[in-house]
Amino acid sequence: MTSVRPKLKPDQPKAVTAWDTATGKVVWMADDGSWSDDPARIGVFIGEEADTRLEQASRQEGTVTDPYFMQVTETGDVDGRETLRESIRVNGPTVHPQFQRGAK
């Protein structure tokens, strides 16, 4: 594992995030189980479903690397202890505006 992240409680809403294996791009699992680099499509999972989704992700070795839970609100916004780190993953580096997500 590249990332060892804090453990989240079963009842906390979570997203499953990882890196695209071929490009290294940050990706999140969407509601339908597909992978997307669009934060607007972050799927929110909870309880056993979340565990199942993470387990599915960890079996997709050629597609994504090092999947883990990211704490989110019920609407999919970054939340919790690692808000800054995960916000930077969502939005891009704070010091290079030209590389932020959506920047042209």
Next chain:
Amino acid sequence: MYRYDEFDTQIVKERVEQFRGQVARRLSGELKEDEFKPLRLQNGVYLQLHAYMLRIAIPYGQLSPRQMRKLAHIARTYDRGYGHFTTRQNIQFNWVALKDIPDVLAELAEVEMHAIQTSGNCIRNVTSDHYAGATKDEVMDPRPWCEIIRQWSTFHPEFAFLPRKFKIAVTAAEHDRAAIKVHDIGLNMRRKDGEVGFEVHVGGGQGRTPHIAAKVSDFVPESELLDYLEAIMRVYNRFGRRDNKYKARIKILVSETGEDEFRKLVEEEFAAQRDAEKIALPQEEIDRIHAYFEPPKLAGKDAVSEAFDKAKTADAAFARWTRANLHDHKVEGYTTVTVSLKPLGVAAGDATDAQMDVMADVAEAYGHGDLRVSHAQNIVLPHVALDDVYELYRKLDAAGLATPNEGLISDMIVCPGLDYCNLANARSIPVGMAIQEAFSDPDDQADIGKFHINISGCINACGHHHVGHVGILGVDRKGEEYYQITLGGRADEKATIGQMAGPGLKADDVPVALKRLVDRYRELRTSKDETFIETFEREGMEPFKDAIYAGA
């Protein structure tokens, strides 16, 4: 500089193809990340916060213009138009795709470069004085021995799986610009009774348990250096801890064993080895390597350049830049130029592809084709005629590369921090930029004088905060960034670990606290010639601590 022979070329080429196969197996899912990770790390590939990061080796920081242009090409073609020069005199690309990395490595091989020894638990890229071969204060040019150590250590079968990474730095100068006392092994070249040899320091390092290296030998003759290094490595390989990653560096072994006992173990191994399996490095091989580092043929010049003096009188900005960014050359009429990669508002050590091309061009036109990366994340042109300096300056200035701040308060060492690094707890670059902003007046910076601020975004200390005159360490407190200040560190021949000043500050409070600290220094210094670190060493922590926390 060193040029590959047919063996080097073959090895690097084969390595690229081997990694190409490994990447293909990873992308097909045949190799899992846990299996692939050690393989990618052996080829300088990390997985960072946003993407893969490729770290490319620049042995002892030396580059040719052709190599610099290749780095510019890689930045443009495979990354996002810039690269980041590091404290280990290497370069990192932050956005490269794994699927492209074999092609990048193949392109690097064309210019005799690779990413070997930039990661993993091996002997890493050897670092050195960025003024090597040009400065007045050196016993001799250390680069030939850096190259010999590089060749000895690359793929050394006995040292491929060390307890942890291992860093060697070499200097030959009176003033240590290579930070040898905070390396696993630091070598200081000396002359004794006409013979050249090495003072050997072992067990320095930063990270969560910083140590200043212990001197284990006053003088190891050139002919015995590799045997002596091998003896140290064997003792480390045998006794270094493998049960706890945080206690696996040689600094812990030296500290836990005790300096005297460690020295005894090394001497015993050295003696046994000398009798049984001495490394006989033929003199012709030593001479062959030295020949690659012959000094450039510099045309005779007067010590004073009329053109240079005239330009300084006519152009105040140029005059200011010359005061900060030039270093005395050993040959009259020449100078060593630092190209600062620390302009206001740019991440320390970053250079765009276009800037890399400019640096290659000016190195070719005015610098005898020699470029160096300094451990302070700047670029150095070691051999420039004084007559050419103004023209060089104007080209650098047009490319945003003429910031007059070498060694001054805005010339900070800054790690990538939480903006890029997967291990970081806090951001480093924005804090550095805010400090630069607070001290943006160049006259103010010149008045403050030599002042080293080093910033790390976590305890791993990639930003060398322990040895900054002012060190800043980013920590995470319940999801919020705080910054701990250390004072009095230094990385030179008087290497010292900085002392913690007190509780951490919020990011916004750091620049104002440093303003107060600098004001206090100005009040206390005996003259403008007394640097901050000298005043600190004379006055101690208290007045500066009071200044930092005066607003609290």
